[in-house]
Amino acid sequence: MLRVEKKEDEERRRLGGNPDWMSRLPEELLDVPLWDLAIPGSHDSMSFCLDVSSPVLKSESRILRLIDRLFPCWTRTCVSRWATTQQSVLSDQCDLGIRFLDLRIARKPKGGLFFAHGIYTLMTVKEALDELATWLDVHPKEIVVISCSDFDSLTDEDHFSLVAFIIALFGKKLCFSQDTPTLRSCWSRGQQVIVSYDNQQMVLQHLELWTGIPYWYADSPDPKKVIAYLEDQKRGGRPAHFYVSGLNLTEDAPYVILHPFQNMRKMTMRALSLLLRWASEQRPGCEVGGVNILCCDFVAASQFCSLVIGLNYKLLGRRALCST
Numbered sequence: 001m002l003r004v005e006k007k008e009d010e011e012r013r014r015l016g017g018n019p020d021w022m023s024r025l026p027e028e029l030l031d032v033p034l035w036d037l038a039i040p041g042s043h044d045s046m047s048f049c050l051d052v053s054s055p056v057l058k059s060e061s062r063i064l065r066l067i068d069r070l071f072p073c074w075t076r077t078c079v080s081r082w083a084t085t086q087q088s089v090l091s092d093q094c095d096l097g098i099r100f101l102d103l104r105i106a107r108k109p110k111g112g113l114f115f116a117h118g119i120y121t122l123m124t125v126k127e128a129l130d131e132l133a134t135w136l137d138v139h140p141k142e143i144v145v146i147s148c149s150d151f152d153s154l155t156d157e158d159h160f161s162l163v164a165f166i167i168a169l170f171g172k173k174l175c176f177s178q179d180t181p182t183l184r185s186c187w188s189r190g191q192q193v194i195v196s197y198d199n200q201q202m203v204l205q206h207l208e209l210w211t212g213i214p215y216w217y218a219d220s221p222d223p224k225k226v227i228a229y230l231e232d233q234k235r236g237g238r239p240a241h242f243y244v245s246g247l248n249l250t251e252d253a254p255y256v257i258l259h260p261f262q263n264m265r266k267m268t269m270r271a272l273s274l275l276l277r278w279a280s281e282q283r284p285g286c287e288v289g290g291v292n293i294l295c296c297d298f299v300a301a302s303q304f305c306s307l308v309i310g311l312n313y314k315l316l317g318r319r320a321l322c323s324t
Contacts, residue, residue: 018097023141038284038311041100041295046115083118097305106152217246223271
């Protein structure tokens with residue numbers, strides 16, 4: 001285990017990072033709405049700490065939950081192998097340049113709010129957000145978009161408590177939903193956090209919360225189908241504000257059965273060069289086909305972040321802005 005962790009650390013140092021890339025963008029880009037910039041994101045950001053001793057989620061299929069009760073060791077190990085899509089804590093992801101965090105929140109059967117992807121995480125929601133708040137204090141000109149979604153088994157009381165915690169934790173760092181955030185406007189107000197909360201009842205009650213951000217994903221293990229899907233979506237026009245283009249692959253039950261000795265990392269690594277080539281050809285901006293947030297699995301295993309950040313320089317000299 002230590003050898004694997006050491007290898008990951010060496011890989012991360014070799015790849016370098018982008019801990020302050022927003023503060024280093026050219027002056028010409030400082031007044032561009034954040035939804036017209038290219039922003040690197042991590043898919044299922046908290047899946048690096050899945051707990052193989054926890055049961056599968058209540059929202060999973062009845063068959064899977066039945067198998068989990070009969071053969072928990074086999075089921076949870078298998079789910080973990082395919083549900084793990086990241087290998088770095090949030091602060092490390094942010095150091096790499098990630099500025100969109102995909103947080104799937106769930107209540108464990110025995111209580112407490114955790115994250116989940118098939119099974120629950122070891123780290124609680126409060127622990128992860130505390131870590132992020134500490135990172136933001138050290139990088140005052142970096143802005144992070146947090147997408148809170150899924151909310152498996154959460155009660156109304158859980159939502160009220162979670163939102164109260166988020167507002168108390170980030171305070172004046174929160175960007176209000178009626179704003180048109182740019183780097184310059186956020187810096188002038190000391191704002192660093194945009195919270196997308198996929199529960200309309202809570203959004204209507206709190207100006208600090210943004211509505212759920214559209215996430216385009218192909219639901220396929222084939223990278224060519226992923227690219228074809230994203231190209232088809234682009235032809236229909238991009239959403240007016242924040243949206244995500246998912247470069248992540250998705251396995252289904254038949255695929256897992258036919259590939260019993262593989263895992264999500266192996267599948268991703270085989271497809272990554274094709275997906276990143278497509279990403280390198282994109283252009284941010286408000287025009288039809290303009291990308292905004294691009295999400296990927298295993299963001300520490302490639303130059304994904306640097307590639308996406310570099311797309312912003314295609315805006316120089318053209319100022320492809322929408323009227324606001």
